[in-house]
Amino acid sequence: MKRIISNDYVTMLLRLYFGGLFIYASLDKIASPEQFARIVFNFHILPGSLVNIFALILPFTELVAGVGVIIGFLYRGSRDYLMLLTVVFIVAIGINVVRGVNLECGCFTVSSGAKSAGLQLIVRDLLYLAPGLFLLASRSRRWMLDRLFF
């Protein structure tokens, strides 16, 4: 298993998929910062004064780290940061499912639709973690920009 994962081509495919996922996820948020700030606010986790700055920077960290994973620049940091971010998302969504917050409107509700939507997000994010875990196990370091610098 480890040999398959460490195969240069398999690793490159995983890098493209994992990095691409986050690049794709970042573009929408970068395109409409105001809507994303509202989503961040709706999580009711950050104080209001930090909402905008967080909403501005977070998508760019996804973009930069996503590109980093693909081109192999700041590779370890990028890969692990994206995995950590996914875990943080899962925890944040989990907190709100337990609290009964509907993340679409940010309102507290007992409606079962909101709860299942939250659980679906968690399952989706767990699936996002999988390619990251494979990359963690891979020993392949081919086609990485880092090798030119470090």
Added chain:
Amino acid sequence: MRHWITQVIALLIISTVLALAVNAIRDNGIGLVGKWPSGFSGKDPVVPPSAGEGDPPFVTRDGAAALYQSGKVIFVDARPLEDYALAHIARSVNIPYDYLDENWERVIDSLDHDREYVIYCSGDECESSLLLGRHLKDRGFSHLFVFYGGWREWQESGLPVSGAQPGAEEK
């Protein structure tokens, strides 16, 4: 380890510089500190960023409580029926904004247009109180207030509630 941390810090610095630069030059950039309501209405009512001119006036928790005690206003709960059924502001009526249909419109039309109404929802950035306020205004109601602090502020303040939730007996 040091190497790893250095990489993450470098990543964050690059992202921050990029984010701030892009935000500064783009047309739809946002302020670094937004005007998000902090939760509780103190002297001033909580007003959502989406509120605009011509919207019904917003009231604070104390304002809403005073109106409640006057006994002259009708409280309108804009949340879904299942939330309302669990517990709501005592003597409030339910008009679930998200589920408005012809039948609900008939209910709205049957309400006394000359009475005063205080509209609320969950109080956690739900927009339905404001949206229902606009809708009622369009329907010819003119004595409307939106209590944006809503159910959460009311309940946390120990004001009169009723419903099926334990401890929510009519007071």
